[in-house]
Amino acid sequence: MASIAWIGLGNMGSPMARNLLPSTDALTVYNRTASKAEIFVKNNPGAKMVERVEDIDSDIVFTSLATDEAVLQIFGKLECLSGKTVVDTSTILPDTVEQLSQIAKEKGGKFVHCPVMGAVAAADQAQLIALLAGVDKCCRQKIKKLLVPSVARLCIDLGDEVTKSSMLKLCGNFMILGIVELLGEGFTLAEKCGVDKNDLYQVYTEMFPAPSFKNYGAVIKDGSHGTVLGINVKNGLKDAKHIRELAERSGAGIPTIDLAIRNLNCANDKGKGEEDWSALVHGIKVLSNLE
Ligand SMILES: NC(=O)c1ccc[n+]([C@@H]2O[C@H](COP(=O)([O-])OP(=O)(O)OC[C@H]3O[C@@H](n4cnc5c(N)ncnc54)[C@H](OP(=O)(O)O)[C@@H]3O)[C@@H](O)[C@H]2O)c1
Known part of the structure; x- marks a missing residue:
């Protein structure tokens, strides 16, 4: 051995x-x-x-x-x-x-x-x-x-x-972060227009029965970002900036990463650095006059 x-x-x-x-x-x-x-x-x-x-x-x-x-x-x-x-x-x-x-x-x-x-x-x-x-x-x-x-x-x-594995890993993390960003926006839209968040959660998870939708969807719905599911806001910012650097160097236009970084920074500025990176929803709520 x-x-x-x-x-x-x-x-x-x-x-x-x-x-x-x-x-x-x-x-x-x-x-x-x-x-x-x-x-x-x-x-x-x-x-x-x-x-x-x-x-x-x-x-x-x-x-x-x-x-x-x-x-x-x-x-x-x-x-x-x-x-x-x-x-x-x-x-x-x-x-x-x-x-x-x-x-x-x-x-x-x-x-x-x-x-x-x-x-x-x-x-x-x-x-x-x-x-x-x-x-x-x-x-x-x-x-x-x-x-x-x-x-x-x-x-x-x-x-x-x-370098292939590093690039694949960053492409993989981009999708997870993108799902978190989309869920944050979806639940904020529901809150603003008066749709029940539990109904929306049921629709999302029936349509996309994947762990990322189920787990991050539940945390965003309930606002329970204190339980770190995957990565916290501070470490998530490191990953997000790596993804942006890879995109810039490769000439890929992926605006979702800019939104996610903006919202992660907002969560960090609000003292949420140790919370789950789904706390980026705070940035979306600020944009939507909910905070
Ligand atoms: N968390 C996740 O869900 C996840 C998933 C996939 C991949 N990853 C990646 O896996 C890696 C580790 O993540 P993690 O969640 O385990 O992070 P973590 O809990 O924050 O642990 C980080 C480790 O790095 C050490 N460290 C930090 N700076 C150091 C330095 N200057 N010199 C020596 N040691 C140092 C820390 O030592 P101390 O104990 O002394 O601070 C600790 O052992 C990261 O690259 C992360 O992006 C994380």
């Missing part, structure tokens, strides 16, 4: 690392805030923690980190990677992915990027969809075998070109 390290025990990283435990007899974890790693090790016998990234010496090193800057900082601290594979699962820009690939190569290692679709509940239940790209096929097959079914229900192999 390969030894595995997991760097970043946040909302996503913690359940993903835990689900890998049966696949290795040596799981090493690191988290910037050491108390989270201490709790992880206490709750998961068999795992050990290190206090410095430099002390990681596992065959396969996973990262799950909040921002592009954080992933770059951590990669900078990794020691010699000769014969090792590094797998980043964070949502980051294609440019950052290329930089990480270069850093891993300079240190003698192989790099694959593997962002995931699905929220914390999906990570908890090993129901994520993993998007895997990077050289080489043999390396990707090894990681795929490790992830499915322990961590993900599906792993889509996107081939050698390492």
Whole structure:
């Protein structure tokens, strides 16, 4: 069995690392805030923690980190990677992915990027969809075998070109954010014209019986954004700005992203940064003189 390290025990990283435990007899974890790693090790016998990234010496090193800057900082601290594979699962820009690939190569290692679709509940239940790209096929097959079914229900192999998974992930998140924006506008329209929100919820979910419509629709209908379903407003803004940057660089005109960013900023300014990103509805309500 390969030894595995997991760097970043946040909302996503913690359940993903835990689900890998049966696949290795040596799981090493690191988290910037050491108390989270201490709790992880206490709750998961068999795992050990290190206090410095430099002390990681596992065959396969996973990262799950909040921002592009954080992933770059951590990669900078990794020691010699000769014969090792590094797998980043964070949502980051294609440019950052290329930089990480270069850093891993300079240190003698192989790099694959593997962002995931699905929220914390999906990570908890090993129901994520993993998007895997990077050289080489043999390396990707090894990681795929490790992830499915322990961590993900599906792993889509996107081939050698390492930025493909980042771009696919951002296109995927665009659709989720777009659904949240549309639901926010739909429920605001209902409120303004006097349609019962429960009736509208029934119509939407009968027509579109998908988890995103059901779950985000319920939160927007009830105004219960305090329960974070997927991602909070602050982290959602990071994803939304990445999507806008990808669109600008690619020459794609996707105005929905500008609306969503405007509304996420409004929610953030109202102190809702830690709430679910469906709190963007506050921006729509301000536009509609409801707040
Ligand atoms: N939440 C979701 O639904 C979801 C779904 C799919 C993908 N993602 C992506 O998965 C990644 C992790 O998300 P998350 O929800 O788990 O975020 P999170 O709960 O905020 O955790 C972020 C992790 O990054 C670490 N970190 C932040 N800045 C750092 C730095 N400068 N140096 C070292 N470590 C740093 C944090 O350490 P501390 O504990 O010390 O702060 C923590 O371990 C993100 O890229 C996100 O976009 C999230």
